[in-house]
Amino acid sequence: xxxxxxxxxxxxxxxxxxxxxxxxxxxxxxxxxxxxxxxxxxxxxxxxxxxxxxxxxxxxxxxxxxxxxxxxxxxxxxxxxxxxxxxxxxxxxxxxxxxxxxxxxxxxxxxxxxxxxxxxxxxxxxxxxxxxxxxxxxxxxxxxxxxxxxxxxxxxxxxxxxxxxxxxxxxxxxxxxxxxxxxxxxxxxxxxxxxxxxxxxxxxxxxxxxxxxxxxxxxxxxxxxxxxxxxxxxxxxxxxxxxxxxxxxxxxxxxxxxxxxxxxxxxxxxxxxxxxxxxxxxxxxxxxxxxxxxxxxxxxxxxxxxxxxxx
Numbered sequence: 001x002x003x004x005x006x007x008x009x010x011x012x013x014x015x016x017x018x019x020x021x022x023x024x025x026x027x028x029x030x031x032x033x034x035x036x037x038x039x040x041x042x043x044x045x046x047x048x049x050x051x052x053x054x055x056x057x058x059x060x061x062x063x064x065x066x067x068x069x070x071x072x073x074x075x076x077x078x079x080x081x082x083x084x085x086x087x088x089x090x091x092x093x094x095x096x097x098x099x100x101x102x103x104x105x106x107x108x109x110x111x112x113x114x115x116x117x118x119x120x121x122x123x124x125x126x127x128x129x130x131x132x133x134x135x136x137x138x139x140x141x142x143x144x145x146x147x148x149x150x151x152x153x154x155x156x157x158x159x160x161x162x163x164x165x166x167x168x169x170x171x172x173x174x175x176x177x178x179x180x181x182x183x184x185x186x187x188x189x190x191x192x193x194x195x196x197x198x199x200x201x202x203x204x205x206x207x208x209x210x211x212x213x214x215x216x217x218x219x220x221x222x223x224x225x226x227x228x229x230x231x232x233x234x235x236x237x238x239x240x241x242x243x244x245x246x247x248x249x250x251x252x253x254x255x256x257x258x259x260x261x262x263x264x265x266x267x268x269x270x271x272x273x274x275x276x277x278x279x280x281x282x283x284x285x286x287x288x289x290x291x292x293x294x295x296x297x298x299x300x301x302x303x304x305x306x307x308x309x310x311x
Contacts, residue, residue, distance in 0.1 A: 024056075025054070025055045025056065025082050025083075025278065025281060026055075026056045026058065026079075026081045026082055027050070027055060027056070027057050027058070027081060027082060027083045027084065027085060027274070027277050027281075028057075028058050028060070028072070028073070028075075028076030028079065028081040028083075028084045028085070029043075029046065029057050029058065029059045029060065029084075029085040029086075029087075030060050030062050030069050030072040030073060030076075030084070030085070030086045030087065031043055031059060031060070031061055031062060031087045032062050032064060032069070032087045032088060032089040032113075033061060033062065033063055033064045033089075034061040034063075036191065037218075037219055037246055037248065038217065038218075038219075038244045038246055038264065038266060039087065039112070041246065041266040041267075042087070042111070042112060042266045042269060042270050043059060043270075045266050045267045045269075045270030045271070046085070046111075046270040046273060046274055047059075048270075049270055049271045049274040049275075050274050053274060053275075053278060055274065055277075055278060057085075057274075058076070058079075058081070060072040060075075062089050064089055065089060066089050066090050066093045068089075069086070069088070069089045069097070070096050070097055070100070073086065073097050073100055073101065074100060076106070077100060077101065077104040077106060080106075081106065082106075082107075082277075082281040083106060083107040083108070083109065083277035083278070083280055083281045084101055084106055084107070084108050084109070084277075085108075085109045085110075085111055085273050085274075085277055086108065086109070086110050086111070087110075087111050087112050087113060088110060088113045088115060088161075089160070090160040090161070091113050091114065091115050091116050091160070091161050091162040091163075092116045092160070092162075093160075094110070094115035094116070094117065095115075095117065098115065098117070098120065098121065098124055101123075101124065102121050102123060102124065105123075107123050107124075107277060107280030107281055108123065108124045108125075109124075109125050109126070109127060109273050109276045109277050109280070110124070110125070110126045110127070110128070111126075111127050111128065111269055111270070111272075111273040112127075112128050112129075112163075112269055113128060113161055113162065113163055114126040114128050114162065114289070116162055120288060123280060124288075125276050125280070125286050125287065125288050125289070125290065126288070126289050126290065127269055127272035127273040127276055127290040127292065128269065128289075128290075128291065128292070129264050129265065129269065129291065129292045129293065129294050130166075130291055130293075130294065131162070131163045131166035131167045131170070132166045132167070132169055132170040132173075133170065133262075133293070133294045134166075134167050134170060134243045134262045134264065134294045135166065135167040135168060135169060135170020135171040135172075135173075135174075135214075135216075135243075136170035136171075136173060136174055137170075137262045137294060137295075137296045138167075138170070138171065138214060138241040138242075138243060138260060138261075138262050138296075139170065139171040139174035139175060139214055139241070140174050141241065141259070141260045141296060141298065142212045142214060142239050142241050142259065142260065143174055143175070143177075143178050143181060145212075145239050145259060145260075146181060146211055146212055146239065148178050148180055148181065149178075149180035149181060150180075150181055150182075150210075150211035150212065151181065151182045151183070151184045151209065151210045151211055151212075152175070152181055152182070152183055152184070152210055152211065152212040152213070152214055153183070153184055153185040153186070153203060153208065153210045153212075153213050153214070154168060154171060154183060154185070154186040154187075154213075154214045154215075154216075155187070155188075155189050155196055155199065155200075155213060155214070155215040155216060155220040155221070155224060156168060156186065156187060156188040156189070156216055157188065157189075157190065157191040157216035157217055157220070158188070158190045158191055159188055159190075163216070164188070164216055167216045167243060168186075168216065171214045184208055184209070184210050185203055185208055185210070187199055189215075189220045189223065191216065191217050191219055191220060192219060192220070192223070193219045193220065193222055193223035193226075194223060195220070195223070196215065196219065196220035196221070196222075196223025196224050196227070197223040197224070197226055197227045197230075198227075199223075199224075200213075200223065200224045200227035200228060201227045201230075201231070204227065204228075204231050210238065211238060211239060212238060212239040212240070212241070212259075213238060213239070213240040213241065214241050215240065215241060215242050215243070216243060217242055217243050217244050218242035218243065218244045218245070218246045218248060218249030218252070218258070218261055219242075219244075219246075219248075220242070221240050221241060221242030221243075221249065221252070221258050221261070222242070222248060222249065222252050222257065222258070224240055225240050225252060225257040225258060226257075228240075229257075235256050235257065236256050236259075239259040239260075240257065240258045240259055241258065241259060241260045241261065241262075242258055242260070242261040242262075243261060243262045243264065243294075244261065244262070244263070244264045245261050245262065245263030245264060245295075245297050245305055247306075247309060249261045249297075250297065250302055250305055250306050250309070253297060253298075253299055253302045254299075254302055254306075256299075259298075259299075260296065260297065260298055261297045262294050262295065262296055262297065263294060263295040263296075263297050263305055264292075264294060265292050265293075265294075265295075268292040269292050272290045272292060276290060
């Protein structure tokens with residue numbers, strides 16, 4: 001009987017030790033900013049994935065400050081975390097972050113936004129989606145709905161991020177095939193709904209006329225739609241496209257405020273980033289660029305994406 005108790009006690013202690021070892025894996029996460037809707041879904045999905053993997057995440061908000069983000073990474077290094085995940089504030093200003101992590105021998109995963117550096121060193125990977133694809137899918141749909149002619153305004157995101165430039169590049173690559181569609185305005189609303197409302201209101205007050213809006217994200221697309229409604233424009237009279245497929249964006253498509261969006265898989269990117277961090281911490285091989293595909297969201301398939309977010 002005593003022997004059975006000893007074996008049971010030993011088994012229990014081994015289980016506790018094993019669980020503890022798993023939970024001891026600590027990953028520092030620096031987000032460019034907490035008050036961004038889509039990045040909130042990304043952060044929540046990372047937390048959920050980490051919990052299922054018994055990994056401890058320490059989240060920090062860089063508040064759109066490059067220096068603050070570098071300081072956070074340096075703090076993670078001093079804490080001797082097992083890996084670091086960074087959602088960059090500025091994709092052109094990541095070199096110091098990369099160098100600090102590599103020098104410390106700590107694996108680094110960039111999530112959602114790939115650094116501008118053409119080649120990243122060993123032990124540094126990116127989990128993101130191809131933003132060129134997002135712009136292409138969005139504008140191709142709008143161009144076809146416009147019948148290949150008319151005018152469009154482009155709402156740009158944060159100019160410090162290559163996601164803005166690549167999504168816009170995708171839009172313009174499609175427009176190059178449609179010479180009868182003209183760009184009448186192109187300005188930044190830094191990915192924010194209220195800034196987009198102000199920008200759209202200014203365009204309307206300035207007498208600008210257009211048939212479509214190609215916005216770099218859903219928040220700006222919704223802001224544009226709200227400003228158009230306030231100006232007395234009939235719902236659907238201007239085709240509006242977004243990117244991300246947020247719950248608000250999907251709801252706006254259902255209500256006829258947006259014509260289209262492009263689904264950016266927050267859960268897919270989150271899972272990929274956490275999995276990459278775990279593998280790198282365990283000295284396992286990981287592809288240097290993990291691409292999570294974009295998908296077109298239209299009024300015809302929006303229900304399936306809403307269900308997907310619930311699952």
